[in-house]
Amino acid sequence: MISEQAKERMRALASRYPVARSAMLPALHIAQGEEGYITQAGLEAVAEVLNLTTDDVKSVATFYTMYYHRPHGQKVVGVCTGIACYLRGCDDLVEHLEQRLGIKRGETTPDGNFTLECVECIASCSTAPAMQVNGEFVENVTLKLADDLIDELSREMAAKKLEPRTEIHR
Amino acid sequence: MPELIVTKNMDVPGLDTLEVYQQHDGYQGLKKALNEYQPDELVEMVKKSGLRGRGGAGFPTGMKWGFLAKNDKPRYLCCNSDESEPGTCKDRMMMEKNPHQLVEGVAICCYACRINTAFIFVRGELPYAARQVERAVEEAYAAGYLGENILGSGYSLDVIVHRGAGAYICGEESALMEALEGRRGYPRLKPPFPAAVGVYGGPTVINNCETLSTLPAILRNGADWYASVGTEKSKGTRVFCLSGQVKKPGLYELPINTSFRTLIYEHGGGILHDRQIKAFVPGGSSAPLLAPDKLDVTMDYESVAAAGSMAGAGAIIVISDETCIVSAVLRMTEFYRDESCGKCTPCREGTYWLTEILHRLEHGGGKQKDLDLLLDVCDNIAGKSFCPLGDAATSSIVSGIKLFREEFAEHVRQGACPMHGSRPRIEAR
Numbered sequence: 001m002i003s004e005q006a007k008e009r010m011r012a013l014a015s016r017y018p019v020a021r022s023a024m025l026p027a028l029h030i031a032q033g034e035e036g037y038i039t040q041a042g043l044e045a046v047a048e049v050l051n052l053t054t055d056d057v058k059s060v061a062t063f064y065t066m067y068y069h070r071p072h073g074q075k076v077v078g079v080c081t082g083i084a085c086y087l088r089g090c091d092d093l094v095e096h097l098e099q100r101l102g103i104k105r106g107e108t109t110p111d112g113n114f115t116l117e118c119v120e121c122i123a124s125c126s127t128a129p130a131m132q133v134n135g136e137f138v139e140n141v142t143l144k145l146a147d148d149l150i151d152e153l154s155r156e157m158a159a160k161k162l163e164p165r166t167e168i169h170r
Numbered sequence: 171m172p173e174l175i176v177t178k179n180m181d182v183p184g185l186d187t188l189e190v191y192q193q194h195d196g197y198q199g200l201k202k203a204l205n206e207y208q209p210d211e212l213v214e215m216v217k218k219s220g221l222r223g224r225g226g227a228g229f230p231t232g233m234k235w236g237f238l239a240k241n242d243k244p245r246y247l248c249c250n251s252d253e254s255e256p257g258t259c260k261d262r263m264m265m266e267k268n269p270h271q272l273v274e275g276v277a278i279c280c281y282a283c284r285i286n287t288a289f290i291f292v293r294g295e296l297p298y299a300a301r302q303v304e305r306a307v308e309e310a311y312a313a314g315y316l317g318e319n320i321l322g323s324g325y326s327l328d329v330i331v332h333r334g335a336g337a338y339i340c341g342e343e344s345a346l347m348e349a350l351e352g353r354r355g356y357p358r359l360k361p362p363f364p365a366a367v368g369v370y371g372g373p374t375v376i377n378n379c380e381t382l383s384t385l386p387a388i389l390r391n392g393a394d395w396y397a398s399v400g401t402e403k404s405k406g407t408r409v410f411c412l413s414g415q416v417k418k419p420g421l422y423e424l425p426i427n428t429s430f431r432t433l434i435y436e437h438g439g440g441i442l443h444d445r446q447i448k449a450f451v452p453g454g455s456s457a458p459l460l461a462p463d464k465l466d467v468t469m470d471y472e473s474v475a476a477a478g479s480m481a482g483a484g485a486i487i488v489i490s491d492e493t494c495i496v497s498a499v500l501r502m503t504e505f506y507r508d509e510s511c512g513k514c515t516p517c518r519e520g521t522y523w524l525t526e527i528l529h530r531l532e533h534g535g536g537k538q539k540d541l542d543l544l545l546d547v548c549d550n551i552a553g554k555s556f557c558p559l560g561d562a563a564t565s566s567i568v569s570g571i572k573l574f575r576e577e578f579a580e581h582v583r584q585g586a587c588p589m590h591g592s593r594p595r596i597e598a599r
């Protein structure tokens with residue numbers, strides 16, 4: 001469900017730009033923030049605000065890699081596999097995280113805590129290997145750092161009540 | 171020690187706030203522009219400075235501004251902060267640490283080009299950088315550096331920060347405009363060029379983040395000052411991004427005619443694990459590889475072109491002899507396959523087949539014909555795709571085979587990687 005507050009934010013964006021359609025990408029980010037991924041309700045909300053068809057909106061949503069089309073874990077761990085990170089051992093890092101989390105790249109842990117992704121260059125080349133957790137950078141990663149981070153995040157998630165949704169990449 | 175320009179004061183605490191920025195000549199450039207110059211005079215000043223685009227193409231900035239069509243349509247600036255070229259991480263740093271410098275540069279450019287609406291397009295994967303720029307824009311509005319009747323000059327400017335959603339192709343200027351207009355990021359046919367028909371059909375300037383960030387200093391110190399560093403055709407300093415198998419990867423602002431050797435060995439500390447350098451990427455992964463015999467080439471646009479590559483985005487990625495060149499080329503090619511927008515057949519199909527062939531060369535099953543097949547597929551993409559992404563995809567393969575044909579051939583002979591999958595290892599530090 002897309003909240004009225006979210007729709008208000010989308011409408012504000014639509015009137016901020018010289019042409020309303022320009023609010024498409026930010027509006028989709030808002031819709032994703034509401035439900036964690038782009039749902040039918042999200043598409044309909046954006047379509048309504050921008051006065052477009054849901055097909056039109058979906059065609060844009062399916063182009064860009066940051067829009068998810070199914071649920072993912074609470075913490076999305078995106079490991080960069082670009083050339084600079086490759087040269088500093090990102091393949092070791094990916095393998096290690098796969099083993100640690102018990103999933104393969106692209107998958108989510110059964111407890112819904114972690115999604116592990118391989119992503120293309122995230123502009124952290126001189127601090128490689130690098131990754132992002134829900135859009136926040138983790139740089140100069142070592143296997144120990146990665147393990148400590150997974151430990152810390154696991155503790156964090158166990159400790160607090162599950163929030164309905166975390167807006168990713170805010 | 172040459173003067174720092176764009177990264178000057180970068181480590182001053184609080185530089186990202188208006189208060190501290192103003193304590194360090196912040197917005198003096200904009201004030202000077204508004205008070206002392208007519209817009210056309212500023213275009214001439216930037217032409218005279220010799221500033222060239224720092225995004226990758228290196229097009230003379232003043233000349234680009236001069237191309238804006240003179241009609242009644244609203245004009246726009248798009249600041250291209252879609253930094254996605256593998257090896258490049260400089261614009262991110264500038265936005266995170268000195269967002270006001272960018273905002274001031276945006277304002278100077280817009281005043282010079284008689285533009286009243288600007289977009290700062292920040293790639294979606296840089297949320298902190300985008301928040302920094304958004305906050306700087308808000309502070310600038312509050313202080314009267316943006317908005318209506320800036321500093322009583324009569325000139326008004328509206329700035330919108332627009333976040334992308336994940337697509338390397340949106341760093342290509344016409345695809346950027348498509349994303350800005352709320353569509354799939356497919357490049358547009360050119361001509362018409364953005365200066366004639368751009369955002370919403372109006373004349374548009376698209377400049378890289380670093381290019382715009384350089385303008386405040388040029389305004390404060392003058393065109394001659396900026397042009398006093400560099401070569402005849404490549405002026406000033408630029409922020410070089412050094413990465414890969416060196417001891418001290420990092421961002422280094424240096425005169426543009428510094429040599430690769432100086433950057434890699436003097437600033438970068440030399441090769442990781444005290445190995446030998448095998449090859450280096452001189453300008454982001456879209457630039458052809460160079461071999462160690464080109465280490466003394468200087469990193470200005472003309473010299474790197476003469477050496478057979480491109481200065482591009484100023485991203486130098488170093489490959490040592492502990493790495494298999496075929497594996498590195500495969501990884502770079504996978505990037506273009508993943509990022510191909512899919513609009514044109516040569517790139518969409520070609521990048522896929524290039525990775526398939528490279529994969530079997532590296533992991534088993536490489537055939538005798540594969541080297542020529544790779545070059546043939548590259549020939550069907552380069553110059554024949556809708557936009558430069560296709561050309562870029564072929565750079566590392568064509569140059570890799572040219573410089574390291576034996577290494578590729580050995581993969582065929584052995585039916586697998588002669589280095590037996592010894593991939594680069596992660597450091598324990």
